[in-house]
Amino acid sequence: MIAQVLSDNWQLRQRSPRATLEEDLASHKGWIPATVPGYVHQDLMREGVIPDPFVGLAELEVQWVGDADWLYRCTFEVDDELLRMPYVDLCCDGLDTFATVWLNGQEVLHSDNQFVPHRAAVREILREGSNELWILFESPLRAGRRLQEQHGEMRAWNGDPSRVYVRKAGYHYGWDWGPTLLAIGPWREIRLEGYSARIDTVRILHEVAPDLSSAAVRLYLGLEGDLEGREVLVRLLDPEGHPAHTDLIVARNHIEHEFDLQFPHLWWPRGHGPQQLYTLQVSVREGEATLASRTLRTGFRRLRLLQEPVKGEEGSSFTFEINNVPLFCGGYNWIPADSFTTRVDRRRYERWLRLAAEGNATMLRVWGGGIYEADAFYELCDELGLLVWQDFMFACGMYPAHEEFLQSVRREAESAITRLHVHPSIVIWCGNNEDYQVAQSIGAYDPDISPEEARDTFPGRMIYERVLPEVCARLDPSRPYWPGSPYAGADPNDPTQGDRHVWEVWHGQLAPYQRYPSFRSRFVSEFGMQALPSRRTIEAFAPPSERYPESRTLDHHNKAQDGPRRIAVYLSDNLRAPCGLAEAVYATQLVQAEALAAGIRGWRREWRGRGRYGCSGALVWQLNDCWPVTSWAVADYYLRPKAAYYVVRRELAPITIGYSREGSRLQLWCSNLTGEPFSGQLEVTQWSLQGEKILQTSLEVNAPAYGSVELGEAHVHAFRTTVVGLRLLAGGSVIARAASWPEPLKYLHLPKGGLDVAVDGQRLRLRATRPLKGVLLEAEGDVTWSDNALDLLPEDEQVVVAEGLEGEIQVRYLGDTWN
Template sequence: MAPRTVIPVNKGWEFRQADKSEDESKFLPVGQFPTNVHLDLLANGLIPDPFIGKNELDVQWVGEAQWLYRTTFSAPAVASGSKAVLAFDGLDTFATVTLNGTVILETDNMFTPFRHDVTSLLKEGDNELSIHFDSAYLRGWKLVEKYPEHKWGVWNGDSSRLAVRKAQYHWGWDWGPALNTCGPWRPINLEIYDARLADLSFDNTVDESLTSADVKATAVVESVGSRADKVRFEVTLDGKDVASETVHVASGVATASFHVSKPELWYPVRYGKQPLYQVKTILLCGDEAIDEVTKKIGLRRAELIQRPLKDQPGTSFFFQVNNVPLYCGGSDWIPADNFIPRISREKYFDWVRLVAEGNQFMIRVWGGGIYEEQAFYDACDEYGILVWQDFMFGCGNYPAWPELLESIKQEAIENVKLIRHHPSIVIWAGNNEDYQYQESEGLTYNYEDKNPDNWLKTDFPARYIYEKLLSDVCADLIPNTFYHPGSPWGAGRDTHDPTVGDIHQWNVWHGTQEKYQNFDKLVGRFVSEFGMEAFPSVKTIDAYLPLGKDDPDRYPQSSTVDFHNKADGHERRIALYLVENMRYAPDPLEQFVYSTQLMQAECLASAYRLWKRQWKGPGREYCGGALVWQINDCWPVTSWSIADYYLRPKHAYFTVKREMAPVSIGITRREHRHPKDKYTRVYIDTSARIEVWGSNLTLEDLTVDVVYRAWDVETGEQTFERTEKDVPLPENRSTEISAFDVPVRNPGKGEENRTVFAAYLVNKSGEQVARYVNWPEPLKYLHLQKPKELKAALTEDGKTVEVSAEVPVKGVAVECEDDEVKFEDNLVDLVPGEVVSIGVRGAKEGTKIETSDFIFRPSTAVFTIQATADSTAKIAATNILGDG
């Protein structure tokens, strides 16, 4: 019996427009493989880059055309009793596949891998393979017309996307362009075998004591003619043997069970290591190895805890890994490019590393994109990032005719099988916001009706997909991973109910457009979406402007810059939050970009800080996590991302990083009224009241000193200092520390509105473990002073910039033209008498760290640092919102 042979079909591909004659559209070479049509048209210079200027509008015809791909590949002779299969890992989307003149496959689902037996058609030597791709956009509209009884409707894109099993964001979203792709977007292989390992799965159980684990490995064997009779499982960790067993195949299945004493457990980042056991599975015929599959698994005990709470209604919603309750601060994830085949494995790792370095623990794979590449989940496994995985449904009323349900079922089965071994995945959710769409449109939903057949007869038939079809697939294939029917979802309660399940909190930006200072009133048990827009880096804007820095549209309200913001009403909303909070001007561009990023940074930091305050320990997990919308972009755009398309962090990335540090301190400032006496409601004075709490997300109790200081923002004079000794901060929770009126020299005269207040946590070794500076708000009312002694020094090893000033400075930002230079912190607040250290990576001799040429203009807080050969630094700056 011969070993399985895998021959990549990845060479010699060419393409042309299929709905034109060959005289009008000749075959041209593809630019890469796997590929899609836009990449190939770009590689051949036939379309402009859709990411530049308004070129998106000029390439819409591509998604409405038909395209033909073909290649010739060489195949060996197929021995008698062997089988030849063409395996298509991903065809986007409506594809007709022809081998040597015979149609072998017709597909209608981008997400589903397909396999076809070509034994009888394959020739020894050259074989011609062609794939005809129809327009998913036009086919979608034909399906809409075919089923007029369905109540079609969407948020984002158009209704045709609901009928097509394809990445929904290809129709355009409120952060992405409409670029409807097609093509062989994942690998194609020719496989020849007598038998193969068709599937490899694991059922892992870690004992509650964490002292032992049981691993059940199951291999599914496909045999042709002569039969493979044994499977050998070999388990190793860091190259060392852990266990092995050879078992016989029975009815096409081989199963081995392993007991692991004192297992090396997989933990989320910060809480432990991420050891990955390697399981090599070898298919044997006698003693001959004929196939092999290797996967890496992690042993961990993962749970979603929903239980009654003390003192508040509803139930908790938080994740627990290896008996450790986790406050899951993290981000939502969209595809990292509109053209998925050009996302490299390295780029996936760069993105996930950015998340881990930002003190985030979870990524939610959003339901309008794709089931991600293995590289994405590999990176999450290695960096210790938990994954919330949506199924691919979002923001609409999906139909459910029988053929579509069958396609969705196969899609779910295949994709769950592909990624279920990854220890990072801790929850699957049925959709993104489809229950919210149902509520907004008044579609029929009776939670008490538990008969799935009835659901298909309503105007919300997709309930059958989320609560029956997908639920059954998960129960069968991943019974130990929690399944959640949707996001947000609260067991039939209104999706805005903050006391149960998860919520999407969009009453800041969308909805009622609340002030972000009120995020403490907008909390939920788990907030799986919230956000605030900000412009991307000026470098990113210059990259998409056709003429770069010389482009006449290089200003914030230009039509090209507006084109690169897909959110409805973004002009009004950005302006609203800017004008409520700070002084700003649209010119120069650099200053406006800075202002929007400062606003986003303040907004998101407030949410994380205030919601983490509600993580109060056992029985009081009133908020179990917050996932910001969103970590990334799919093209250069103004959006809610905290890092732009080129992986350039916005300032919010750093404020979120500080809020999710292992130990942090929180402060909020509230209006406090002093009554005249206990018998009347007449007030004699109004002042600001400071509330202080500490968040200890480590697993050790801490005792700290809390140091308080205050300054007058106009004079820079210190007005207050006090220390509280031996303050306990119990492990893994937030603890209230103190509350008092803002200390000022002339109380009752409004000077609390010009007092900046700082608090520090200091451990018993005298080390500062947390710091936070609280400012009167709105910032626009402050008369901040331009510092005369703003200093910066690059340390001798070139790894740190130390910054200080003699007056309070809000939001000092450092930048570098060289993208290889990375800052470990940014947008720092300065107060007199202390030095703030900012880590630097990638600086070399002569590295120039600088900002644009708008330094010294009002309302900026950026400066130039020139790192010279003798490791000195020069600096120039002016104060945010300042009068200088």
């Protein structure tokens, strides 16, 4: 097979409503150079036609782009060798969204789904010499509204409601953390493929035996072209590159091939074992000549989603098990890393995913209002051992179910599963994000009737309970399918089964974050708290005159409904009012960190051991941002971690100490996510705010593998002004730390000073003479901190490595300025 990528000589222009298509394409005016793959906005920015919508209020100035139609054109010459092939196809891997394509004046394909790749036979249309390719992209906003007029307006949270009729990334319409930027363009590769035979699809499924000693492998191949007299060579190489299986098969259009692997090298989640990957090589051969080939990597693991009784409680568990090992899945929700995803290359994916992995994440949830991410994302998750909860792309809306729409969804699901199923990191397919909650909120969800009976009231059930589970069962029965997130049957947010989005904190009742553990769930798939991004990030989008809390620009860069007001509630409840931008950044990040820690700490307590897994996961909303913004992310658009990133990392460590404080009562527990029982000592020290040691005790800790253990209670002396330090020790080393502070923090009268920082190159020694809350280290440039946002106590020196540190260090902690 020969491929010719069509990435050069592209131009674009806005479609004129006053001209015919032929007149527009023939015109010499208004064309600008275009990048393919790419988006219209990016080229308009490069040419100075529009401002950067990420800066200031410029988003408002570029809304016309999404309301216009756009033309792309390119000229190219076909490689002679490609023209000699018996078959030549034009391949468009992604057109966003309503697109019609012409080659040499002849229409060859039409697209109305961003997520479906297209292929058209063009051998007879191509010619020697110059060829011309045209693409017309219609405004998704206007196209969606036409469909809405035809079928009726549906309820949607976030964005224009017509978006539910458009198979396009929902967040492009604006979300409560992202701008309204209706990206348009060829967002994935366009190329010509010439061949006499080609490999259309490769699916490799496996089932690992319960004792992990073998794996039954099933290979499904789809071939096209001239296959008579040709053979297919299948080779599977183990992680060291040694042949694990080889076979030669007579070529035909559909091939099913089964074989067994003895003692397979298993793929494990991060922290539980190595990420061992096999290489599958498939080639179509004629004699010694290779006509077409495909190579992919995959991994073998035993996957189960356990929904079992929980001892002494109603409902059932929701626990992922890999290779017979139960997992507490701490981690994050993932949104697209840019409003214009063509800017996210493999290196940027790697930086984000390494940040998650190094933050002790076990799982990422690819949220349903974005995109099925690029191959690089999933390849990196495979390599890093990050589990992936994969939503289908439906979010916060009442989606239609007319037949044309269902057919488009079916093609989309088939494409996504066929491309992504090879990745061992993906452990669940999920139908949607919060669509059952939308239906429930308007009284449209009745679980006692069938999806067919609900077609007029809740048509999306035809997608989530008919189309998607059928496609998953047919193409990838090895993974569980879950109808939605959250979902639990009769009540989508039932705390006793399924997964749950815990938004009583922040949304809903604006509950205190200290109550997070009381909002119980078998699996918390969303919870979060907003915080401002770093000062450097704010300086990148806000002009100097707007760099103050609640400025018009800062409010514009907070897309949550009542976002600034809700932040103010949580600041008011917990801290004294900050008086400037630097103080506001610190204060919101401290509150975010404290809130997320409270949730994770409490939910890990419920992971008590086999038969008692009351909660088996906590996924923070969210890891990342798609633009510079105040949001729930723990790292901002420029990959600058907030204080919460470091605090969450400590709370997701393999072994942690947990506590719950009410008045003078301090309940203690130890959580162990590892496969080995833990034995050690817990040192409990009570300190006055001035640094006087009040009391020190210790107790033995014996924590079971894969579970938590209660350690009893401690009495806190002078509880309104006493800080309790907790250190878990084993073999002379500190395994985990925690510090219980009297709350709310705003009532504390904190002395000044008390911190000594000794700098030796990139190594910092931090010593405190009194309890210090939220010690945050900052420096100019890109510094990677080994730890940060620390609670420091006397007699407990901590060492931080600052990789890349060159200049001075700025240190901030609670009470050092405005408190």
